[in-house]
Amino acid sequence: ETGVTQSPTHLIKTRGQQVTLRCSSQSGHNTVSWYQQALGQGPQFIFQYYREEENGRGNFPPRFSGLQFPNYSSELNVNALELDDSALYLCASSRSTGFNEQYFGPGTRLTVT
Amino acid sequence: GENVGLHLPTLSVQEGDNSIINCAYSNSASDYFIWYKQESGKGPQFIIDIRSNMDKRQGQRVTVLLNKTVKHLSLQIAATQPGDSAVYFCAENSSEGAGGTSYGKLTFGQGTILTVHP
Numbered sequence: 001e002t003g004v005t006q007s008p009t010h011l012i013k014t015r016g017q018q019v020t021l022r023c024s025s026q027s028g029h030n031t032v033s034w035y036q037q038a039l040g041q042g043p044q045f046i047f048q049y050y051r052e053e054e055n056g057r058g059n060f061p062p063r064f065s066g067l068q069f070p071n072y073s074s075e076l077n078v079n080a081l082e083l084d085d086s087a088l089y090l091c092a093s094s095r096s097t098g099f100n101e102q103y104f105g106p107g108t109r110l111t112v113t
Numbered sequence: 114g115e116n117v118g119l120h121l122p123t124l125s126v127q128e129g130d131n132s133i134i135n136c137a138y139s140n141s142a143s144d145y146f147i148w149y150k151q152e153s154g155k156g157p158q159f160i161i162d163i164r165s166n167m168d169k170r171q172g173q174r175v176t177v178l179l180n181k182t183v184k185h186l187s188l189q190i191a192a193t194q195p196g197d198s199a200v201y202f203c204a205e206n207s208s209e210g211a212g213g214t215s216y217g218k219l220t221f222g223q224g225t226i227l228t229v230h231p
Contacts, residue, residue, distance in 0.1 A: 045218045102159075102217070
């Protein structure tokens with residue numbers, strides 16, 4: 001078990017709604033990355049947060065946004081939910097940016113109906 | 114999009130056998146590689162990593178081999194146990210970003226389903 005926690009565990013939302021997912025990083029880790037994992041596929045990089053700023057972004061639209069707080073915890077916000085947003089959302093923390101082991105939390109399962 | 118994920122490669126072995134899981138990566142600039150194990154309903158769990166200045170690294174019961182010439186990575190699990198049953202992903206870490214702070218972005222492979230029969 002890693003020290004990365006995520007909440008909630010499961011969530012059901014309706015198309016068009018907004019959702020906020022939360023992540024607490026492992027002790028000593030200052031960098032948080034978010035990934036989306038569709039059923040049967042590998043995780044896809046959404047973005048990374050370091051020093052409370054977005055430090056890099058994958059191929060996701062602007063309606064995916066995030067925050068990082070002074071205690072290094074992070075939020076992922078998704079606006080105008082679409083059916084294809086249904087997935088497992090994973091948070092990973094690491095000691096710093098660049099080449100470092102990323103430790104994953106258990107994920108939040110989001111279902112959009 | 115294409116549902117390639119619905120046809121994940123599978124590997125079935127008997128308990129006690131050695132398992133070899135293969136992965137092809139795409140970015141020749143990647144110089145850090147990681148194997149993750151993901152059990153149903155859980156997040157990926159770090160198994161072992163290797164940097165591009167190495168071609169082999171060993172852990173407890175696991176060995177990772179890296180062939181940069183053909184951009185191929187493999188994970189060998191010795192004396193496979195039923196608890197090893199899971200989906201295994203390779204991931205390449207490319208450090209991106211110009212100037213400022215670079216960031217490590219993991220790009221995951223397709224995944225392989227390993228089933229270990231008692």
